[in-house]
Amino acid sequence: MLYKNYTDLVNKLVWIIPKKSKRDNMRNILNDIVNTAYKVEYIINSNNSINNKDYIIINQCDGFAGQLGKYIFGEFIKDNYNKNVKYDISWYSISGLDIEKKEKRKFDLLNCFEDIKIEIATDEEIEIYKRLFYYDSGDFYELCKNKKRLYCHFHPYIGSFDKSYVMKKLDMHKNLYHKLKGNNLNLYNEIINHPASVAVHIRRGDIKAHGGFGAFKNNDSIYKDYIFKAIYLMIEKLKPIKPKFFFFSNDMNWVKNNIFKYLNKEVDYIYCDNDNKDAVYFDAYLMSCAKNMIFTIGAFSQTAYMFNKNKNIIVISPDNINSL
Incomplete structure (x- = not known):
């Protein structure tokens, strides 16, 4: 029985019950029975195996920035808690769509960083760990400290890690420069x-996905006002050097129609076209090379910043624009 997925079978069985409330109750009962059987068999097999190894499985189910956050979390757990770590990447073949169900996500971590190695969990390992050791909330560092086995479904923010630690673990320049x-x-x-290059990141999906436009109150006008304010503030900050703005976005048509048309003529800019739509990590790398940066909401801007080596960088974000 172990390692067999009974989810589909349970769902098929309960559909013979016409009333939804009773159907849901029966589904819960059957799932409890199946999970109990999993636990009993796992305990028996685990105690009877001389090659049994404990490990933590981290669920990879995000875009590129999220993948990096989870990889760094895994490395941190290995370094600080002496745990074996594996990754569940099955989401990319099952669904792999962004939160708006529009963009197809790819597991790009290994495409970008060809010099790293990770352990991929098998279907059997994923199934049993989801059944027995699934956590999607709580203090994951404390859990990793005190639990032998975990299935971690959460979204660690790469910006919460020390920048030097991230750069020690991953070298974007080494992996991507020769591919340009x-x-x-x-x-x-x-x-x-350019003595005053500025990377400007505009990602529409991130804005909508973070609290209904997050800082921009679900209002395009407020968002555009932020971008213009950030650009002209950066120009003031960099005087007497005239900056050049390099725009990156997953919706460049929106940027052309809503930003470029209304910029003052003295603003010097260029934009990255759609060359990297199937390899977004090139956008992150190019952004990381700029001497200054303008963020949008979301982890992608922060990801590029984590690999930026410029010491006197000026960063403008929705969080700090009113305090600079």
């Missing part, structure tokens, strides 16, 4: 050679 070509290579050269 065409428009990406031209942008890279412009960014690093």
